Amino acid sequence: MDLHTSRMPPAETTPGEGLERDRLHPGGAELHGSFRYAGLPLTVRRIIVLALNVGTIAALGFGLFRILSPGGIDVFEAIMLLGFLLAMPWTVLGFWNAVIGLLLQHGPGDPARSIYPFYPQGERSRPKVLSSRTALTLFLRNEDPLPALARLEAMAGSLKATGLERHFRIFVLSDTSDEAVARAEIIGFERFLEAINLPAESRPVYRRREVNTGYKAGNIHDFLDEYGSDYDFFLPLDSDSVMSGDAIIRLVAAMEARPEIGILQSLVVGIPATSGFARMFQFGMRHGMRTFTMGAAWWNADCGPYWGHNALIRTAAFRAHCCLPVLPGSPPLGGYVLSHDQLEAAYMRRGGYEVRVLPIETQSFEANPPTFPDFAKRDLRWCQGNMQYWRFLFEPGLKMLSRFQVLQAILMYVAPPAWIAATFAAAWKAMSASFDPTYLQLGLSLFAAIFFMSIAPKLAGMLDVCLTRGAVRSYGGPFRFGFSALVEVVASMLMAPIIAVYVSVFLLGLPFGRCVTWSGQNREQLGVSWSSAFKSMGLQTVIGMTLAIGLLWGAGITALLWTLPMVVGLCLSIPFTVFTASTSFGRWTTHFGLFAIPEEARMPRVLSPLVPHAARRWRRHAAVQENRDPAIPSRVLADNPT
Numbered sequence: 229m230d231l232h233t234s235r236m237p238p239a240e241t242t243p244g245e246g247l248e249r250d251r252l253h254p255g256g257a258e259l260h261g262s263f264r265y266a267g268l269p270l271t272v273r274r275i276i277v278l279a280l281n282v283g284t285i286a287a288l289g290f291g292l293f294r295i296l297s298p299g300g301i302d303v304f305e306a307i308m309l310l311g312f313l314l315a316m317p318w319t320v321l322g323f324w325n326a327v328i329g330l331l332l333q334h335g336p337g338d339p340a341r342s343i344y345p346f347y348p349q350g351e352r353s354r355p356k357v358l359s360s361r362t363a364l365t366l367f368l369r370n371e372d373p374l375p376a377l378a379r380l381e382a383m384a385g386s387l388k389a390t391g392l393e394r395h396f397r398i399f400v401l402s403d404t405s406d407e408a409v410a411r412a413e414i415i416g417f418e419r420f421l422e423a424i425n426l427p428a429e430s431r432p433v434y435r436r437r438e439v440n441t442g443y444k445a446g447n448i449h450d451f452l453d454e455y456g457s458d459y460d461f462f463l464p465l466d467s468d469s470v471m472s473g474d475a476i477i478r479l480v481a482a483m484e485a486r487p488e489i490g491i492l493q494s495l496v497v498g499i500p501a502t503s504g505f506a507r508m509f510q511f512g513m514r515h516g517m518r519t520f521t522m523g524a525a526w527w528n529a530d531c532g533p534y535w536g537h538n539a540l541i542r543t544a545a546f547r548a549h550c551c552l553p554v555l556p557g558s559p560p561l562g563g564y565v566l567s568h569d570q571l572e573a574a575y576m577r578r579g580g581y582e583v584r585v586l587p588i589e590t591q592s593f594e595a596n597p598p599t600f601p602d603f604a605k606r607d608l609r610w611c612q613g614n615m616q617y618w619r620f621l622f623e624p625g626l627k628m629l630s631r632f633q634v635l636q637a638i639l640m641y642v643a644p645p646a647w648i649a650a651t652f653a654a655a656w657k658a659m660s661a662s663f664d665p666t667y668l669q670l671g672l673s674l675f676a677a678i679f680f681m682s683i684a685p686k687l688a689g690m691l692d693v694c695l696t697r698g699a700v701r702s703y704g705g706p707f708r709f710g711f712s713a714l715v716e717v718v719a720s721m722l723m724a725p726i727i728a729v730y731v732s733v734f735l736l737g738l739p740f741g742r743c744v745t746w747s748g749q750n751r752e753q754l755g756v757s758w759s760s761a762f763k764s765m766g767l768q769t770v771i772g773m774t775l776a777i778g779l780l781w782g783a784g785i786t787a788l789l790w791t792l793p794m795v796v797g798l799c800l801s802i803p804f805t806v807f808t809a810s811t812s813f814g815r816w817t818t819h820f821g822l823f824a825i826p827e828e829a830r831m832p833r834v835l836s837p838l839v840p841h842a843a844r845r846w847r848r849h850a851a852v853q854e855n856r857d858p859a860i861p862s863r864v865l866a867d868n869p870t
Contacts, residue, residue, distance in 0.1 A: 266342045267337055267341070267342035281321055292309060296308065308653045312650055314639065315642075315650070319681050327688065328527075329688065330688040334692070339522060343522070343587065344586050354474070355477050355481035360480060362540070363398075365399045365401055366466075367402075368402045368404060368413060369444075371409070373417070374412070375468075379469065381423050382835070382838055383473070387477075392473075393473075399451065400413070400432065400434045400435070401435055401448075402434070402435070404436060405440065420432070442564045445552060445568035445572075462541055463541070464537050464539065468594050468595035469537055469592075470838065475494070476540075490581025491532075491534050493534065494587075495590070497517075497594075497827075498510030498825065499595050499827075500835070501595070502814045503814050504816070504823075505597070505600055505809055506597065507818070508808065515689030515693050516688070516689040519688040528629070529584075532573070532584055533570060533633060534572055534573035534576075538592045542581065545581045549576055552575070559741075560612050560738055561615060561616055566609070567637070574620070574627070574633065598753065600726075600804070601805060609744050611641040614638055614640065641735070644728035645731060648725075658782065659781075683717060702829050703824055716823065722800060724794075725794040725798050726798060729767065730768070756806055757806075758806055761803075762802055768801040772799035773798075
């Protein structure tokens with residue numbers, strides 16, 4: 229069996245037909261505007277969002293200045309004010325995205341006309357024929373290949389059910405350096421070939437690089453150099469990705485109809501899980517991301533972000549415009565770019581192509597980290613990659629909005645240490661000087677406003693569920709949904725300062741060469757021992773205890789209560805880590821249907837062979853409720869449940 233050099237012969241349609249369309253319409257300039265977008269013009273939308281964000285930050289900044297200024301601004305107060313101004317943009321932007329998204333979903337407008345009129349919806353618009361060829365590319369590196377190949381097998385079966393599978397070919401692209409894992413990949417791939425039983429002309433390809441030059445971005449470009457001319461589009465998949473055949477062919481049909489789109493993706497949601505931490509995390513993300521992404525898509529429009537996987541990409545445009553430079557200097561801040569996705573979106577837009585996000589659920593799934601330490605390690609990988617972005621802020625030719633998105637990606641990880649610095653400065657001020665209670669009311673009011681804005685996407689998502697007929701029942705019913713939402717918000721409060729310390733310490737080490745390894749990830753293993761939790765969360769605990777004792781001793785109980793949300797999270801970081809990673813917590817949440825997501829009540833066929841039986845234990849009750857009230861929405865399902 230040739231695992232490396234096999235290529236797809238000509239299909240029924242002319243190879244490269246879509247590439248020819250790209251040559252005729254570079255950047256889609258001639259066809260831009262062929263669909264009319266309802267509602268406000270794009271420039272007006274962006275002016276509104278800019279005014280709302282700048283006005284909100286200015287108002288909150290003035291409120292803090294009022295608190296600090298009566299006696300003059302000293303060094304510690306200046307740190308507090310600067311930290312506040314650095315930490316607020318991400319929070320305020322999330323607030324307004326959520327508000328706008330909620331208004332779009334439940335207001336008088338029609339998001340399908342104002343944001344994504346190019347996307348085929350409804351059974352009648354389901355594509356019956358395609359004229360392009362697409363490569364499905366799965367990327368592996370040093371992790372158990374069997375779960376990833378099982379997901380790929382489910383996707384292949386779902387594509388086959390559409391009757392359009394001849395337009396696709398699967399590529400497994402490995403960067404594995406561990407020889408034992410590489411052997412397991414080959415064995416697993418051979419079994420995968422037997423299971424899907426595709427004809428020779430559609431036979432999947434396995435290719436392994438022994439040296440992972442350029443990391444995942446390098447793997448993509450090596451693949452495109454060898455195979456790219458044979459395919460109009462390619463769809464990158466992470467090892468935890470799953471997409472239904474219906475979702476894939478609708479993306480392809482939209483890209484065929486719109487030659488100006490270079491990257492197109494939809495919301496990616498979590499797969500039903502047995503890990504209590506994963507269930508809790510993806511529950512909060514699920515309803516929160518709907519309103520947030522809807523609002524962002526309203527004004528980002530043709531200059532949207534790219535999340536690196538589960539997205540359809542125009543091959544010729546990507547090859548022509550998205551080759552990233554090798555940065556001067558050595559890692560971690562120099563060398564090859566690690567977080568390549570957002571920069572590729574900026575480069576694609578510079579090349580004249582649109583980058584679009586569909587703010588709707590289309591059966592595009594991923595698995596989430598099963599434990600808090602795994603979540604934190606993933607966050608640090610993204611942090612390390614995003615800190616390389618500062619070199620691109622003044623990259624020639626980038627759109628202004630692309631530059632803002634690059635800056636936003638940097639500020640997302642500058643915000644936690646800014647928050648930590650401001651908190652420590654406030655604590656030192658309280659301990660070294662008299663704590664003036666006359667400003668406490670204004671300070672608490674400001675904190676309440678900031679906290680409300682930080683959880684606004686979650687609150688807007690909850691309201692969206694409550695306003696959508698039958699949606700609450702798809703999340704397990706009013707009691708399950710309400711209790712789960714309350715617990716998840718509290719857990720988010722506890723996690724925020726822990727992650728902030730994690731990121732702050734990591735950023736301090738980056739200039740001295742500290743980095744994280746971009747290798748295989750734990751996607752399924754549960755349980756964290758007390759010793760492991762102490763090793764990963766000991767610093768947070770020490771900081772929390774020190775802060776609590778110092779404030780209580782130096783400033784009194786009132787000052788301690790003011791910082792309680794942060795102090796409690798840090799002090800409880802070790803037991804929180806152990807408890808949320810435990811198998812008993814996972815069993816308890818699945819048994820009672822806590823943190824349930826809609827797929828647990830109505831399982832899409834593509835997920836049926838992949839979701840453990842334990843993650844479905846409460847579905848009998850859900851099925852009874854569904855039979856009792858057929859209004860449970862199929863918003864997470866495409867019209868074809870394959």
